[in-house]
Structure formats: structure tokens, C-alpha cells
Amino acid sequence: MRSVELLREDEAKPASGAPGMTQPVADDIDFLRAHLYDLLAALTGRVPSEDILSLLAGSGGDGSPLGRASSSLAREAAGADLAKVGREYFDLFVGVGRGEVVPHASYYLTGFLNERPLARIRQDLARLGIEATGGMSEPEDHVAMLLETMAGLVSGRFETELGEDRVFFERHLKPWVGRLFDDVAANTRSSFYRAAGDLGRTFIDIETQAYALDA
Numbered sequence: 001m002r003s004v005e006l007l008r009e010d011e012a013k014p015a016s017g018a019p020g021m022t023q024p025v026a027d028d029i030d031f032l033r034a035h036l037y038d039l040l041a042a043l044t045g046r047v048p049s050e051d052i053l054s055l056l057a058g059s060g061g062d063g064s065p066l067g068r069a070s071s072s073l074a075r076e077a078a079g080a081d082l083a084k085v086g087r088e089y090f091d092l093f094v095g096v097g098r099g100e101v102v103p104h105a106s107y108y109l110t111g112f113l114n115e116r117p118l119a120r121i122r123q124d125l126a127r128l129g130i131e132a133t134g135g136m137s138e139p140e141d142h143v144a145m146l147l148e149t150m151a152g153l154v155s156g157r158f159e160t161e162l163g164e165d166r167v168f169f170e171r172h173l174k175p176w177v178g179r180l181f182d183d184v185a186a187n188t189r190s191s192f193y194r195a196a197g198d199l200g201r202t203f204i205d206i207e208t209q210a211y212a213l214d215a
Contacts, residue, residue, distance in 0.1 A: 030154050036203050037151035043196050044103055045144030047089045053077045066206060069199040076195040088190045101183050105141035108176035117141055121172050125149070128160055128168075143180060146172055166211050174211075178204045 042048070048056070056077035061067025093099045102108070106115040118141040125131065125140060130149060132140050140146075150173065152158040153165035181204060184190070184197030 030156075033207070034151045034155035036199075037147050037154060040196075040200050040203070041144045041147035041151060043193075044093065044147065044200075045142070047086045050082050053080050053082065053085065065202050066199075069195070069202040073192075073195040073199050076192045080192050085192045088193045092184060092187060092190065092193055100187060101180060103143040103180060104139065105143075105146065105172060105176055106139075108179060114139060117172075121146070124168060124171065128153075128158065128164060130158060141172075143177060146177070166214065169207060169211060173204070174208055178208070 042052070054077075057074055057080075059070065059074050061070030061074075091099065092101050093103055102113075104113055105117040105121065106113050109115070109117045118139050121141050130152070132145055138145065149158075150165060150169060153160060153168055178201055181197045181200035185194050185201055187194060187197070190197075
């Protein structure tokens with residue numbers, strides 16, 4: 001079985017010109033895509049450390065929508081206080097009883113946790129020979145787990161049939177994850193995570209359009 005678990009800090013470092021980093025892949029575009037999936041998985045799966053904030057602060061982007069979103073996150077990281085970022089993360093994704101944003105596919109698609117979307121995700125993970133291990137105790141429909149699974153599919157870390165990344169994205173991320181990032185970006189009590197939400201929404205829009213062109 002191939003395994004997916006939340007990235008270690010040294011695996012989420014920004015590469016030159018791109019926020020987030022994982023092992024090299026052959027195609028430059030897929031390399032950047034895997035970077036971004038891994039970065040967003042790390043930011044939605046745990047509070048970023050001081051080292052991650054410092055590394056993000058040193059990254060940047062060009063004048064494209066994705067580049068501007070990356071630059072905005074870099075600026076937020078450069079001026080961020082770790083304790084405040086931790087509070088933002090807690091309030092957004094954890095909370096007392098429940099966070100302001102519930103980062104699970106089942107909740108966004110049905111209004112409840114542990115519903116049919118989770119079962120469908122588990123079926124596809126089993127079909128692909130991927131299992132969740134370590135790092136998190138959340139169900140497999142947590143956004144961080146799904147984003148990291150996409151990183152593995154895009155980068156080739158998981159040996160699967162051609163096109164499985166598109167199938168997984170369209171089944172398990174496209175129907176809801178843009179709304180989640182919209183909700184993160186719209187949270188007026190956040191600053192760092194508002195920028196992270198904007199980066200996530202921008203990237204997911206690009207992925208959705210790219211997969212549609214390949215249809």
C-alpha cells in the first residue's frame with residue numbers, strides 16, 4: 001500500500017519561484033502543481049512553524065493571479081506573529097466544539113460529518129492502493145489529506161494509471177474545495193489565513209479550468 005501523511009516541515013519548504021516543495025518530478029508544471037498541493041495540505045493540516053513562515057516570507061510570485069496570491073501570502077508570512085497564526089488556525093479549523101470552517105468534504109457536500117462522501121473517498125483510496133498513515137487522526141475526507149493525495153498523484157509519488165489525478169480531483173475536490181477556500185479567504189478575523197485561502201481558491205480555479213480543457 002502507498003501511504004499519505006501530513007508533510008514534515010522539510011518537505012513543505014518553498015522552492016525557487018514557487019511556494020512549497022516536495023521531491024523532484026519530471027515535468028516543470030507538474031512540479032509546481034505538486035508544490036502547491038503540498039503547501040496547501042501543510043497549511044490546512046496544522047499550524048505552520050516559525051521555519052515555515054520564514055521560508056514562505058522568502059518566496060514570491062509574478063504578475064499572474066497565482067503569482068499575486070503567492071506574493072500576498074509571502075508578505076503576510078513576513079510580518080506574521082507565530083502565536084497569532086496559531087490562533088487563526090485554531091479558530092478557523094478547530095475551535096471549541098467546531099471551527100469557523102469545517103474542512104471536511106462530507107460537511108460541505110451534505111451538511112454532516114462522516115457521510116457518503118467519506119465512504120466514496122475511502123473506496124477510491126483503496127482502489128488506488130493509498131492509505132492514510134501518521135500525522136493526523138482526522139477522517140480521510142479532511143482537506144489536508146485530499147490535497148496531499150493530489151500532490152502524490154500529480155508528482156508521481158504514487159504509481160497509478162495516467163489520468164487518476166483528474167479523476168480524484170473531479171470526484172473529491174472540485175465539488176466543494178473552492179467553497180472552503182472562499183470561506184477561509186472571507187474570514188475577516190484572519191490575515192495570514194485569508195491570504196492562504198486566496199492562494200488556495202486561485203489555484204483550485206486554475207486546476208478546474210486546466211482539467212476542463214483536457215476533457
